[in-house]
Amino acid sequence: MSARVISQGVVAALITAMLFLHVWCDLDWYLDISLRIMLTLFTFLLTISHTLTPTFEKNIIHLFSGKMTTMKNNNPLKSSLNLVSSDDNFIAVVSQSCKTNDVNEWVVDSGATKHICKNKNAFTSYTIIGDGEELVYLADTKTVKVHGKGKVLLKLTSGKTLSLNDVLHVPEIRTNLFSVYLLGKVGVKVSFGCDNFVMTKNDVLVGNGYCKKRLYILGISEILHDNASVYFRLVDYCVM
Template sequence: MKDDKDIKAQIHEYQTLLEDLKGVQIELPEPFVAGILIEKLPESWKDYKRDLKHKFGPMSLNEVITHIIIEDTNRREGSKAQIMQYTSNANLVETQNKRRYNNNNEDNNKPNYNKPKSNTSFKKEKHCYVCGKPGHFAAQCRKRATMRNNKPPRPSANLVQDDDVIAAVVSQTCLVSDVNEWVVDSGATKHICKNKSAFSSYTPIGDGEEQVYLGDSHTTKVHGKGKVVLKLTSGKTLSLNDVLHVPEIRTNLVSVSLLGKAGVKVSFESDKIVMTKIMSLWEKAIVIRDCLFSVFLK
């Protein structure tokens, strides 16, 4: 694995390789494939690799993937916090320099009666680089505040919790509420559906028996599980088994890893996703945000 490449994408490539091996009747032991994934982590993960080997004991491949994605998410959030701290320090230094500069200007602007008077005068015109209009600077521009408020929210990273959590879902601020839309998520470990009416077969689950971890740091219970058959815009159908019924989630999720286990190959390209099975094209969908692809149904 490489540091400059998305961890989840590299894990997906590894899972695809394992599925290809199963397709030719080569199935490796679970502890072996889990250990190989740990060994393939980048050099910057050296200390974490040691912790995975000695602190947690034997783990399944899904458990290893869960721990890796949690660590990757924490590292990304830590990097963002450092960048914000550096930016804050830079702004503080810039503000202090401006104050010194203004104080020096005040001293320089005091009248010096010892200097000979000049008949010419010069006044620098203010110019705003935000709106392009003269008469004020960028810090005083009203349009600047409007531009800040109109910035779209940044998507949050997919989260996978530890052993007590059975599914990974995206932050709810990034989700849409279209009941006919399913998001194909490379970080999800389970298929999830919010609408009970979408199930062709359904088995209720007792209160508190299973939970999923949401991106806003709380868990919600699973009401049931069953089978969902999706009718794609291409005319094909996609059958999903063991789909979790979670009414609280805002959109429906399709797990890439479970598709791979079912024999469906998922290829992520620059602006679309392609699902194939036995060399038969199933469906294409447009990308809607980082790591998330949407499949629109009929």
């Protein structure tokens, strides 16, 4: 059996598993498992992309039509599976379907591997990204620019303050995205319910939020952006 057939079989199996789990698993468990499968799938695709046929690549793009990835702009006209080479800076995998009209709302996204903010005024520190150096590539072949990256401080309704580092500034994105994946890396657990969610670390409450139009919104009392140095000593958790 050829390497191409084996590669495509593995990809198909991972996708089938994720879709099947959605039918019968509870939400909390499914979000955790599906994120792991997605990250495994994208890593695998980068490794074996040279073995995939153009037709199979096209099917993958259509299947993930609601997803997007970001990377450096080496050649935006390549096939999406070849856009990220070993020399590229793979920025994020996030959901593109989230939409809210409030620029101060942050949607909690279990599929995001980076925090993304559309409002430059929310940043306490900011580094400009050169024009076209990094792009957000959508599965529908549209690309939008990453304008910069920096730090965002969020005062939660729980009273805790979060420092979000290396937040991507993407004005064209539909809503601010808060990465569950990055919370997990610092030991914060997120438990989803039907109409709310809770974030804890070592059984201590970090923050919470609510469900609005099928989106989980982070409970924020204030975005701290007047003078960052004043608030650094108040930070309870630093989320890279």
